[in-house]
Amino acid sequence: MAQIELTDVRKSFDTTEVIHGVDLSVAHGRFAVVVGPSGCGKSTLLRMVAGLEDVTAGSIRIGGRDVTGVEPKDRNVAMVFQNYALYPHLTVARNIAFGLELRGTPKDEIRRRVERAADILHLGGLLERKPRQLSGGQRQRVAMGRAIVREPDVFLFDEPLSNLDAKLRVTMRLEIKRLHEELGATSLYVTHDQVEAMTMGDVLVVMNGGYVEQIGAPLEVYERPASTFVASFIGSPPMNFLAAEVAGREARFGDKRLALAGHDAPSGRATLGIRPEHLVVDPETACLHLSVRMVEPQGAETIVHGVALDSPFTVRLPGIHHIRPHETLPLAARSEHLHLFDAEHGRRIG
Amino acid sequence: MAQIELTDVRKSFDTTEVIHGVDLSVAHGRFAVVVGPSGCGKSTLLRMVAGLEDVTAGSIRIGGRDVTGVEPKDRNVAMVFQNYALYPHLTVARNIAFGLELRGTPKDEIRRRVERAADILHLGGLLERKPRQLSGGQRQRVAMGRAIVREPDVFLFDEPLSNLDAKLRVTMRLEIKRLHEELGATSLYVTHDQVEAMTMGDVLVVMNGGYVEQIGAPLEVYERPASTFVASFIGSPPMNFLAAEVAGREARFGDKRLALAGHDAPSGRATLGIRPEHLVVDPETACLHLSVRMVEPQGAETIVHGVALDSPFTVRLPGIHHIRPHETLPLAARSEHLHLFDAEHGRRIG
Amino acid sequence: MARPDMTRHANPTALLALAALSAVVLVWSTPLLWMAIAAFRPQNFGGLDMASLWPDFVPTLDNFAEALDSADFPLLYLNTVLVCLGTLAVQLTTVTLAGYAFARLRFRAKELVFYGFLLQLMLVPPILIVPNLVTITRLGLYDSLLGVMAPYFASAFGVFLMRQTFRTIPKDFEEAAIVDGATWWQLVWRVLVPLARPGMVAFGIVSVVSHWNEFLWPLMVVSTPDNQTLTIGLASFTMGAESASQWGVIAAGTFLVAAPLLAAFALFQRQFVNSFLFSGVK
Amino acid sequence: MVAEIEARVGLPTVLARRSAGRRSQLGRAALLLAPSLVFLAAFTYWPIGQVIGQALTIETFGSDTVGYGLGNFERLLADASFGRALLNNLVYALGTIVPSIAIALALAVGLQDATRFNAGLRTVVFFPVLLPLVAAAALFLFVFLPGIGLLDYYLARLGAGSTNWLGDPDIALWSLIGLTVWKNAGYYMLFFLAGLQAIPLDLYEAARLEGAGAWGRFRRITLPLLGPTLAFVLVIALVNVITQVDHVVVLTKGGPSDSTNLLLFYIYQQAHENYDYGKAAAATVLSVAGLLALSLLSLRTLERGIHYEA
Amino acid sequence: ATDIEMFFPVPVEGKLAKEMKNLMDRFNAEHPDIKATAVYTGSYDETNIKTRAAIKAGRPPAAVIMSANFVLEYQINGEIQPLDPLIQADGQTPDAFMGKFWPALHGNARFAGKVWAAPFHNSTPLLYFNADHFKAAGLDPNNPPKTWAEWVDAAKKLTVRDGDTVKRYGLMLPGNYDYLGWVMTALTMSNGGLYYNPEFGGEVFYDTPSMLGALTLVDNMAHKYKVMPDGVTDGKAVSTAFFAGQASMVVLSTGSLSFIRQNMKDNYGVAFVPRNLRNAVAIGGASLIMPKGLSDERRQASWTLIKWLTSPEISGHWSRFTGYFAPNKGAYELPEMKTFIAENPDAKVALDQLQYAQSWFATYNTVAVRKALEDEVQAVIAGKKKPAEALKAAQAKADDIMRPYVEQTALNLPN
Ligand SMILES: Nc1ncnc2c1ncn2[C@@H]1O[C@H](COP(=O)(O)OP(=O)(O)OP(=O)(O)O)[C@@H](O)[C@H]1O
Ligand SMILES: Nc1ncnc2c1ncn2[C@@H]1O[C@H](COP(=O)(O)OP(=O)(O)OP(=O)(O)O)[C@@H](O)[C@H]1O
């Protein structure tokens, strides 16, 4: 049983606080993804769990044990680094075995475990190679091998896929997911890619500027983002926002009104959010008119960028659409797809 | 008028030929994207156009002028490098001005042009910084600035976005597109990211192993891929393939048959391709049963990975679906969405 | 790493550069070429053409024979190798440890201590002879190879080089090892030291070359002929005050002394250059 | 180990970490530096202490101490030979550092492609570094021999008359400067080769596209980016012109007429020929102080340059 | 057995080091209770440094073959012990002991009332000439120049010119430090002068007519007659030029004799250094000294070695091997030596000149004081100064260097 629990964890470098009190609990065997923009403190958080950074305040528990002041090597965690940090002077086999050798694991046992890891990761033919003779994806797998061979309580990943190309990223993210299902160890995974976050996580931790903005299952976060920040960070293209006035069960923007079925928002100024994929072209029920600026056909869908009510606005239409710039698209949205945030702080209000 | 014309261009390093005769013509003002897997020769092709690599055989013309043996500096091309190649010892302003200074452009003129470029690229406040004080996206913009300030006939880009994070890639790709529309210079853009290729190109050049596999408008390539390679490279997740038997107007696979309306394929063994986004869950008309292995919810859509007829198979469903592993999904596809390739070479046959 | 030829398109500047380069190389090689020829030239005390680079003679090994006869060369080689390798072995230890401390650890007055190390570089040898000989004698190392080596066991240059090297090693490697359970000395010996090998090779070259060719200090410390080093043997026939001019023997002797280094450099020069590249000196 | 962890866990966590983090680094640093410091103490600091002591001790002949003070420095500064040596060394420093660094740089740029041919040339240029001093001096006596020597023999073919390279007080120092440049350029080249390879190729390509010729690329990219290497080589070269001049003094013993007397040989003479340890020590103190100051200046540049790297 | 070590420089050729080892083996064989090791210690200068450093470090060698003109300083600094007690313990008087050596050698070994060194191998400057050139120039090789006038005359005749450039010099003198001082001593003495005060280490006679005459001769050779190269010529360069036939007459040490004898292709001859007022040269070479601080046992063993090395037999052997002359007069009484002299008449010339030889320059701070003159002479040879002003400067500089010593001795007056 190795759940991870962070209690009011804070971190300062010199006098600057970069993590402002994070509470987080990852249950045993879950795969938690920490996501957020660059510099928001994701790596710092992960490194504190690993023990590579001191904790300025608060405490960290792994499997119930307080590890706040414990040396990294005594935490039984394994970490996969962004650049993999494979030792260039060692073969793949010895890279994988390294942690075990350090602990003085018997030779036989090491061989057995390395072979098993190689099996799991399909590294069979590569064991005698040096890292520089491997492709990016292979290196990534070796880094994984180094982590799993130690059979740690907790896996930590710091953007392990960001050095791979687009195709490989997709493949490897499936592989890591599969591996997690096979091994079942508690994992904390850092990324700034919201697709990775959505697709890989059991739990999503969305960070911003040293604060946790929201914790929840991926779809929960997607469907009910806690703030405009989360709403725009999760989902691609990001959610569209419009300044609106809420009055009773109605939202007004420009000269349009939209019924707010099922929303319990207080009256007053608010920010209205609609995801690009929730808009449909429908001259009948249109509540918005998009003046098209740019069209991105992606085959399976078409992204249309434009301006509506003086705000930049994006629509995502499934399939192929031959839309040209300067056209006007009449857009409709269903009430249950609307998000409301308070105009001032961007917190969700309905 | 600066169209780019390549006539039977070949390139060998030592004795290995890596570009096997490429013919390509990019009309004035068009934005051509060269896309293909790593090592297929994209960069080499681009560098030959820039003049950074000699051409082993064939000729290159820019704006009608044969530039095959001409020095890079006399080709009036600008290039944005993957790592930006910003001069680390010069400020942003001097980085941008570098080419102009070399040409002895008057100081005033330089200042004017640098300011204009900075305006276009929103680099205003950064002009006095050194490259290391910039974020990835800012560096990318400086590299662009350096290119546009020279007002070249041709822009060359070698994976200019691959070092940026996912969010930024999306933003910058729109920015480059906007810039191209503003400046209208002929551009050749290399990437291995099919999304970039699809969304940015007027023309797509799909390369594989030193050959051009297909040239065409993005949607044309998406809708009628010339080969299994193109079909699987363009579109994400990649197209699903099944071994099938074509007989008359029917394709058989396993114990299923599918009508091939509008396909003129010869009878015999063939590879049948169906894109993940063209499958729908429909127990009524189902022609395939997918045994689900893994589900990736992405918010706007859900990707389902599984196995059908012993082949890995992927389905892309719009919106949120609560599907669990080990379920079976009945899938249907419309006849016009089927692609047929010859079983041996993977060339399109219908 | 092959770098594409940047002067591929022949133009006047490139040709000029090539000519200048050739001239420099010519000037550089001439004394060496002469030395090589003189070493094989029969003893010739008459002609005016001793400087001729044209081998217009039947090569002879007499010069080598005479040089070899002047001293017990096998023993001298052995002693020299012992001194160089012994010094290097200890240096690599001290230099690695100190280099690591300066590159990675945080402690007070680091800068100051570092400059204190650099002081070693600035000292002029003649002034060190007496104090160091006194120290060596007190340590009981007078007239021993260890005495020849001891003053060099700490090396400011090496510390500097290793500091630069360690600084170029990404922190990731260390952190990976820490998470994997390495203690700090395992970290140093099993991760950093192998990764710092280029720096060590670079330093090794510098160290071996300088100790191989060192003369005055071994001469001062060593008395027993059994402990003498190559340069002392060489000096016995190159430095006689009233000696006549046996250029051929001198050339041959010089070759004997320099040959191992020369061969090593010629064979491994690519690795040597690369080691400087990765040593963080850039 | 276990006890240690337990002890630590028992403490208030923040406090334990703090002190553990800081203290162990200082202790560890001390441990790591100790081996070096032991030897430095014995063979650097102890002699330096003695030299400083010696420099401040006034002696009469026969090494009888008669007092302490700055007398040795006064005598030193009043000694015309010292002035001469200082001046010679200045000329020698400028005369060797500038050309040897320039040539080393040119060679490095010219020989940076790792072809087999270039490898051979690099070896040729590096060979002087490998030459043992005791032999180099004797050989160069021949090279510089008037009339018969290598230099005159071939210059004569070009129509030049015979020159007394080492015997003419006006020429001797320049001959030695030439020798030093010959001997050191290959060494410095090695560092420049390393520095060059660290400059990303795409910078050159970008510059080529922007219209920079070979010289422009060198001046605007190579040179500035080689700044740190240059600073490093400069330190080495500076140290060398003071402390590594044995081949010079063995050839001429400072002559003729003191025209090639350098600081090091002056110190050598004072210490070992005139037995004036006080003056030798004073000269040493001044030269070490000067070198240290200059080197620190260069090193500052070096450290600053490293931040070019992102 | 008592272990002792003896430091020795190799002033001539590498072969000497080997021969010295042979000698030691022989000595050890003949003296089973002593194990002597010969330690090669570089040049004379390096031997000097090493000896001093070893003494300072408390590890004095048992014996050193030291350049004869450094002995005085060791005595002034109190670093060596007088040999008198050892001589007397053998039942000999110092007079008798010194009497075995050529009188010219006494000055540098016995002074201040005691014997400080035993001469080991010695030399004088000699005039070497190319007999073939002599014949070609119409000179008689059997009658080489004896006086300065004949010397100048011969040099003029021997010099070969091609327009302004000199193809062959009539004369070359070694001008490097040490060698130059020695040659100047010879010339000054030949001009009736003394060069330094052999009785007191604080006086040199630079600014004197005899020295002025000698220096003027050198200056004239180089600049007036142009029979000698302008600028300093290293000793090695001189011998190379002589071998190469580029110089017809050279002044070099008798130590070079056997080497020239073995390797010279042209016919050559040797002669006294030409005189103006008298025949006189300074001796050179080295003596054996014994540092202070040896145990009785080692002192005794060292003494045995010194006596053995300076015995007629060994002295003669070494002389034949090296070309130096044997300091022990007895050596020349031995049959091998007689044969050798008969076979090598040039060796006889060196020996004959010995009759006219005198002590070698030695003062307080010998090297610096000598260098004071040499720097100025070099300036004259290079055409930078005139002899008179050069000698004034040299004298002033030398006086300056010796002042501390002079003030403690000659000027240390009772008040
Ligand atoms: N060692 C350090 N010293 C000072 N500040 C630091 C240090 N490490 C990180 N920071 C700062 O802490 C903040 C969080 O950094 P962190 O690396 O955790 O961000 P991140 O979310 O991982 O970003 P990225 O996605 O770019 O990796 C940043 O503002 C960063 O500048
Ligand atoms: N200088 C070179 N010498 C030898 N082979 C080279 C050289 N440059 C490229 N190649 C080879 O040419 C082929 C094409 O390389 P290129 O760099 O053009 O591929 P690419 O499509 O740009 O790949 P990537 O997406 O990885 O950048 C590769 O097989 C590569 O190994």
Ligand SMILES: [Mg+2]
């Ligand atoms: Mg991070």
Ligand SMILES: [Mg+2]
């Ligand atoms: Mg590429």
